[in-house]
Amino acid sequence: MHDFRSIDNLDRSLRCFLRIAQLGSVSKAADDLGQSQSSLSKQLNTLEQSLGQVLFTRTGRGVSLNDAGELLRQAIEPAYSRIDGAIHAMRQDHGINSGTVRLATVHTLSYYFMSDVAAAFMSSHPAVNLSLLGRSSPEVVALVANGKADVGFVYDSAVDCGGLVSHTLFDDQMCRISAKQEPFPNADLNHQALRLIGFPPHYALRRMIHSSGLHPEFVAEVETIDAMLRLVASGLGDCILPSRIPDSLLHEHNLHKYPIEQPSLHRRVVAILRADRDPQILTSRLLECALRTAQSL
Incomplete structure (x- = not known):
């Protein structure tokens, strides 16, 4: 019968020997x-x-x-190198089944994209903790740039940081959401007196509305979709959101969705990562899930 304690002690002693040999100093190795x-x-x-x-x-x-x-170093160093390499490869490619991936995303995507991405990712990585951070576009960019998020989903218009790399996910078209049922809605907003519930000025969607040439009256500002839809349902004003917002969500508030033809209101959604470092394997797999989900939209 093997004395596993003796084997463990020998393994530890041999690894210590190698480190001393590599550094040429007992004190440095210690x-x-x-x-x-x-x-x-x-x-x-x-x-x-x-x-x-x-x-x-x-x-x-x-x-x-x-x-x-x-003689001892030449005999054991290649073997330990192969062992450590194999363990590293298994952990990085085949054996990872736990850990945390930090994903920062703009609020709107949580209603029509993130659920599908999260479901696809978690089905193959059930023990992984997916940490979701819902933020405004500038905040998502800052979280990824500062290393506080591993990957971000954001509008490309907000990505002005040279230290990031982006991957196109999909294009979004905006629509107008109203509590009023309009048999013949006017899809040209250029000459309409709009009363809108909107995001704060630093949000990308709010900036897109202003840059399109529209000059609506913003009667209220909110930071969540739920609060926005509740205010629209109260009759305070309309809102402009991505057309992929689920109809089931609008029906809960008795709201109606209308297309916009003029001006052209659309955006490109991208995934962003730090450009100066290779993503961890779990981050890469999450990005792969996002790209596959985007292709199915």
Whole structure:
């Protein structure tokens, strides 16, 4: 029967030996391994006693391998390198089934895109924690740029940071949502007196409305879709949202959706990541789910 404690101790001693050999110093290896120098020296002495060989020559600057030590290093270093490489590959590509992915997204996408992406991702990664951060467009960009989110879903008009890379997801067309049922709705908003419930000025959708040449009266500002729809349902004003907002959600508030032909109100939704670092495997898989979901829209 194997004495697994002895095997574990031998493995630890051999790895410590390799680190000392790589750094040429017991004290440096101890710092690197988070051990005391005396503890590491004791492990080295135990290994040398078990082998019946001295492995290092002590020098003024540290230690260097002698012939026996060099023979041992050549024998075990490739094996440990292969073992560590295999474990790393399994964790990075095949064996990851836990962890956290931080996704920042603009609020509107949570109503018609994010649920499908999350469902597809979590079905194949049930033990992964998907942390969703609903924010405005500038905030999503800042979270990804600062490394506080792994990936962001945002409108391309908001991405003005050179340190990010973007992947196109889909294009969105806007619509007008009203509490009034209009048999013959006017799809040209250019010459209409619009009373709107809108997002605050720093939101991309609000900026898009202004840049289109429209000059509506914003009678209220809110930061959530739910609050916006409740105010529209009260008759306070209309709102402009993506046409992919589910009809079932509008029916809950007895609201009606009308197309917009003029001016052209559309946006491109993109996924953004930091350009200066390779994404973790879970982040890459989440992005793959998002791209597949976007293709099915």
